[in-house]
Amino acid sequence: MIIRFTLNNEEKTVDVPATKRVIDLLREDFDLLRNKVSCYQGACGSCSILLDNCIVSSCSILAFELKGRTVVTAEGFMKTEEYQRINHIFQKNQYDPCDFCRWGKIFAIHEFIHSEEHIDSDSLTRALKGNQCNCSSPTLLLSVAEQIVKAEKKINTGRKHERTARK
Amino acid sequence: MNAPHENSRLSLVFTPEHLGEALSLYARNPGAILYAGGTALLSKQSERLPIFGAPLISLKRVEELKTIRRYENFIEFGAAVTLGDILRCKESRFLPPVFKTAVRAVGTPAVRNTATIGGHLAVTERKLLLLPILLILDAAVEVKSQTTTRSGEIKRFLDEKNGFILQANEIITKIRIPTGRFNLWGFSALPGSVIRSQDFFMSCFVARKNRFLIEKINFAFNIDGRLVIRIKQSEDRLIGKKFPLSAAEIREEMRFFTSKIEGELIAPSPYKKERIINAFRLILTQDLTKSGLIE
Known part of the structure; x- marks a missing residue:
């Protein structure tokens, strides 16, 4: 099956079996290795990517579903300013998750930043629920996530006000 | 094509x-x-x-299954709308809080961005989290085949075990969720996953009260994803009652409910029957004098 989609801001065309799992497509056909594969059940979060800017488990998405859609992997997100700010807060708090869970957690935080959910420990805990690795302190993760979300929402609010003022 | x-x-x-x-x-x-x-x-x-x-x-690319529309008394979702999109849409602020809370409890954000509301109903092996919620909200569905269209409240599409039944070649096309009907609600689900857990239990209720009187109350329970239980006669007995109930009224309603559970229920262990009975007792002993979430 020939699939055309956008991958990390570039138009791509690939010929693969229609039911190939997207995590395998990304790792085998595009050599994008930062997103890992572990459970093949959509439970652990290590294969998380952004599909149309929403977090999904790429082991639970099949190739034919990518047609005409936009995919961002770890490699693509690393080039964004948002990632630089997230990583800075990680480093400031000495929070360094392992390579298996790092991107699941980052994309979960990204999803929360762009949601309308109230920022509290319950909603943050729910948002981070899909990541099962315990390489690092869950309490520290919550604290770091809260700092990131508050900082990013402040930036987004500032940008909205600027756009309104310009109108 | x-x-x-x-x-x-x-x-x-x-x-x-x-x-x-x-x-x-x-x-x-x-x-x-x-x-x-x-x-x-x-x-x-x-x-x-x-x-x-x-x-x-x-069904992911079928345009007619991805629509979200708000009408005066209900919100209509195409069956291929994802649970994540339901939470993000601008119409979500009009949705019953019990429904939004239940959607947030489904899986993880990644699962909700993939799972669809129609697919959630159509799963046959287990009865998933939102089925009892849609049942107590008196939600409606539309199903179509190439030659037929059927629509109506979800309960009309359920078999005797409250499993969703489709006829040959039918597809769920729309789900309609009434808005503004209830001003009290409660929801709890333990533990987290209805698909992975053999010990899953969920209880939910919605009610409309007018001052202290209950005008309508619906409640349902999901046991292990295998059974959805709703005892209509117990619901009807509570209509017109003043909350909080007296101790004698609570005993009477518990006696009736327990007799129904003991007499009609299939399969659950004594432990699970006890859980259902305790969940019903929790509903009865709520104050129900203020609107909102009661856990």
Whole structure:
């Protein structure tokens, strides 16, 4: 099956079996290795990517579903300013998750930043629920996530006000 | 029409873009598997390269199944709308809080961005989290085949065990959720996953009160994803009662409810029957004098 989609801001065309799992497509056909594969059940979060800017488990998405859609992997997100700010807060708090869970957690935080959910420990805990690795302190993760979300929402609010003022 | 995609022995996949096309394909391929979000289907696949043994008809690109519309008394979702999109849409602020809370409890954000509301209802192996919620909200569905259209409250589509039943070649097309009918609600689900846990239990209720009197109350329980229980006679007995109930009234309602559970319930262990009875007691002993979430 020939699939055309956008991958990390570039138009791509690939010929693969229609039911190939997207995590395998990304790792085998595009050599994008930062997103890992572990459970093949959509439970652990290590294969998380952004599909149309929403977090999904790429082991639970099949190739034919990518047609005409936009995919961002770890490699693509690393080039964004948002990632630089997230990583800075990680480093400031000495929070360094392992390579298996790092991107699941980052994309979960990204999803929360762009949601309308109230920022509290319950909603943050729910948002981070899909990541099962315990390489690092869950309490520290919550604290770091809260700092990131508050900082990013402040930036987004500032940008909205600027756009309104310009109108 | 999009040509199907096939690779020798691997799965044949159709990706229709319009409902008529999808219904026609399903009529011509009655053994085909409908693929919406795919979360339930893929959870059963152990192979790296899933092989389904039947053609897939993907509903993801069908325009008519992705709409969200708000009407005066209800919000209508196309069956292929994902649970994540339901939470993000601008209409979500009009949704019953019990429904939004239950949607947030489904899986993880990644699962909710893939799973669809129609697929959630259509899963046959287990009765998932939102089925009891939609039942107590008196939600309605529309199902279509190439030649027929049926619609009505969800309870009309349930069998005697409250499982959702579709006839040959039917697809769920729309789900309608009433708004503004209830001003009290409660929801709890333990533990987290109805698909993975053999000990899952969920209870939910909605009610409309006018000052201290209950005008309407609906409640339901989901046991292990295998049984959805709703005792209509118990609901009817509470209408017109003043809350909080007296101790004698609570005893009487517990006696009636327990007799129904003991007499009619199939399968659950004594432990699980006890859980249902305790959950009902919790509903009865709520103050119900203030609106909002009661856990």
